Structures are given as C-alpha cells and as structure tokens.
Amino acid sequence: MQEELFTSGRNIPHIDPSLEIWHWPISVYLFLGGLAAGLLFFMAIITLMEKDKEYPTVVKYASIIPPIALSLGLLALIYDLKHPLYAWQLYMTVRIESPMSWGAWVLLVTTPMSFLWVISYWKEMFPKWNIKFNWFQKLEAFLAKNRKYMAMAFIPLSIVLGIYTGILLSAFNARPLWNNAILGPLFLTSGLSTGAAAIILMAKTAKEKHLFGKIDLVLIIVELGLIIHMLMGMYAGSEVQLEAMQLLVGGEFTLMFFGFVVILGLLVPAVMELTELVGFKVPVAIPAILVLIGGLVFRFVMVEAGQITRYLY
Template sequence: MHEIYTMNTNPLTPAGAVMWGWEIPVYLFLGGLAAGLLIIAALLRSRVDEPRAIRLATLAAPIALSIGMGALWLDLAYKLHVYRFYGSFQLSSPMSWGAWLLVAFYPVSVLMYLSLHDSESFARLCGRFSLLSRLEGLQRFARARRVGVERAAILSGIGLGVYTGILLSALSARAAWNSAVLGPLFLVSGFSTAAAALMLLSRGAQIHGALRRLDVVAIAAELALIGLFLIGLLSGGATQQRAAALFLGGPLTATFWSLVVVTGLVVPLSLSLLERPLKLRPTAVIPVMVLIGGFALRWILVSAGQLS
C-alpha cells in the first residue's frame, strides 16, 4: 500500500492540478496556425498563381495570432500588468522571448501583405481604404525587396512556431514537457493546421494540390516526431517513463491516440495519399480532421506536463 494525503493543501494548486486551462492550448494552436500561414504564403507565392489565396493567408496570420493573444491575456490573473511583459527581457524565459517575438511578427506580416500587391492593385486597395495610401512608400519598399520580405516571413514564422513548443519544453522540471522534440513538433503541426485552414478558405485546384503535398510531408514528419517524443520519454529516467505512461495506458491515452494520432494524422494522411489514385473529390473532411488533431495535440500536451 502507498497512500498520500495532503492536509491544508492549497486547493488552488494541489501538486499536479491543471493551472493552465483552455486559454493556453487555444493560444498555442492559433500561434502555430499563424506561423504556418505566413510560412505557406511566403513559400507558395511564386509557386502557385492564386494571389487571392496567398493574400488571404497573409491577412489571416496576424488575425489568428491576435485572437490567440487575446486568449493568453484572458489567462493572466493580473490583466492590468500585461505591459510588464514589455518592461524587461528575461533570457531564460521562453515566454519573454515569445512576447518580443510576437511584436516582430506583426510588422513582418504587414510587409509581406504589402509586398503581395503591385502598384495597380495597391491603388485599387487604397481606393477602398483611403487610410492605406499613407503606406505607399512602405509598399514600394516591400515590393522592391520582396525576396527579403519572404525570407523574413519564413524566419519569423519558424521562430513563432518553434516557440510555441519551446514554451512547454523549457519548463523541464515537469517530466512530460522535458523533451526537445516539442519545438519542431509544434512547428510542423502548426504548418499542417495552416495548410488545412487554407484548404478550407480557398478551393482553387492549383493551390489545393500544392497544399495537399505540403500537408502530406508535414503530417508524415509530425508522426515521426510524435514517435520520437514517446521514445525520448520512454528511454529517459523514471519520472519521464511515468510521463510516457500518461499516453500509454494512463489517463490521456484515449484522447491522445483517437484525436491526435488517428483523427489528426493517420486518417488525413491516408485520405490525402488516396485522393489522386481514387480520384476523390476534395472535401472539408481532411482539413477539419487536421485542425481537430492539431488543437487536441496542444490541449493534451499542456495538460500532460501539469500531470507529470
């Protein structure tokens, strides 16, 4: 027998209780989505001839990030002190890195959006939103340096995507988060949810093919990284092995394997691969499943660390 009672424990934080609720997974999901959208926009702009979809992706990135930051703000217990994030820089705190990274993401996505317009289409845009005409100089700059802007977009997208995972893996005293794989895993997952979201937003045949190919690669990489994550925990010390057990028979087993692995990865991957040979019509099924799996991955991993 081995029983532990705690008396007079703090009911708000009994060890193992979940202090980060829905807000953090929502933020990590939307942050990864935003990162993926900007990377995809930069990757595909010169490869597919669907400027509307690329513009949509670029515009959706900062909007998704803003909604995510709204959720993050809701999670703060001292909401008026939010400005404190920008009063210092803490080298050891990924959350501090993230706070400053978010600030860099907005100007890059604005530049990216401006670089997608030529002077003609920008003039049309200014006709609709007269305030935009003040950005004419910036637009000419972004257009002239569009390769540089694309690179900045890809870099800040990778930074943001990796950061959403590092945020957890840096809290290494909690065994389930003590894995360097989380950074790349969340980046790839954000990338694949972004491809899925864009499939829903834009139905053009050319971009659909490109997105499907990107998504297949991303999902395959994600499956490999999830395997590495579990192997890493299983080959760690006793506490990490206990953390792995959360997914292998423990309380998170059913949700993890059904929502993340089967719904989010294996079924969409199989359907995507079969789409061409079986001449399946593209539907909303694959993207919706990928989005569900991406969100479930974050929700489950945020809880897992707090349970380990």
C-alpha cells in the first residue's frame, strides 16, 4: 500500500469549505443600519426643503428610531465579535480602502448626531417631560437653531451608511455571491425602502402616508430592477457564480429569497401601494410591514447564503 501526503486549503475551520463566523447579529445589524440610513435621509431632505411643518412624522416622531436602531445594531455587532473588548481598536486608524473602517467612523459620527436631533425636538415631542437642567435647555435651543446644518451632514452620512451595509459584503471577494458591485446600491435602496415603510407606519396624516407610499413604490421598482440585474450578472458569470446563484434560484434559499423577499416583501407591497394610489382603500400598514419583514429576511439570506458559497481551487 502506498501512502501519499497532500496539503489542502479546503479544510480551514470556520473559513473553508464554508464561512461560519457571521451569524444572526450581523444580519440584524445590517438591517437596522439600513433602516436608520433611510430614515435619516428622508428626515434631512424634508428639513432642507422646509417641509417639516407639513410632514412632522418624518422629522420628529420617526427620528426616534435611528438612534435606537443604531444603538441596537452596534450592540448586536459587539455581541458577535470574538473579542468585543478590542472593538475600540477600529478607531486607532483610518483605512480608506476598508469598508469596515468607513462604517466604524460613520457610525461613530452618525449615532450621537441622531441623538442630538431628537434633543432638538424634545419640547415638541415630549411636552410633559420638562427637563429643567439649564445645560439641557441651552443645548436644545442651540440644536434647534442649527438643525439645518445637521440635516446637511445627514445626507452624505446616511448615503454612506446605507451603501456601507452592502459594500461590507461585496468587498469580501472570496465569496462569489458577495463579490458583486450591485450590493452597495441594492442595500442602499432597500434601506431607503424600509425607512419609507417605517414612516408610513408612524404617519399621522393621509398626506404623509400618500407621499411615502409613492416614494416606497418607486424604491421597490428600483430594488426589483437591481435584484434582476444581480441575478442576470450571476447567470452571465463563471461556474462558481452560477453555483452561488443556484442557492437562491432552485436551492435551499429559494423559498426565503423569492417567497419572503421578492414576492411578499416587494411584489405584494408594490401591488397594494399601487392599488391605494389609484383610489382604492387599502390598509397601508400591511404593505409597510411586509416591506420591513422582506428587508430583514433579505439580509439574513444574503449573509447566510454568501458564507456557503466559495471558489473552487
């Protein structure tokens, strides 16, 4: 009997043949980051257009969600870290070529700013909670006076935050499903859509619901186009990309992807929102909830399926 010794790179624990180090907290983190980005973007746009009196839900009541979402997302991220006590080391350097570095610094700026925005509307949102500390009242007055400057900063910050949630995956070239330039715009669009859906759920006037119903419909159409573009790009790719795509089309993630994301999370809400816009009475909460569920499931599918895919060598 002849024995042969060979070395293979296909048996590296937690890395190959499939990646097993990103679990549910990462999916939750990506969803909450995208949701916060969408809300911050609309909040800033409405403020700069001086429509804050017409759309109070966007600039005031919905603004409570981003600081909570970002805080919970960061907690989920820290929980998932192997060595959470070393998270501070991300802020010891700036690497322009690293999506994780971009995300860390954007979150460092955006999260406290989102809390400051809520403070700027404190008296209007919580009239019964009268905080009598002199420093707090001065801070509130200062922030209310300079609200537009914060809105100007939120536009680029929210766009970078929304795109970052997708680029964080697409920069991982070793996984064929993630190695796709369309993920950045796709995750940004999905984040804007979930943000619009959250505003619809919280809206107090028919005018707000109608406007963001139209906005969400447009975003859903764009998102469907980007998903089709992603699938067609994969089908036109190499053998490993075809194998990766089979997880979504005919594989173990087909039901989750097409059933919960494409059909229930995009097509059904689009039809319901279109029906409502042409004059039929539709409970707007249903499509909004479906969009939010679809956005969350989409992150879970992309994170889980992407870790299974790999290049052959």
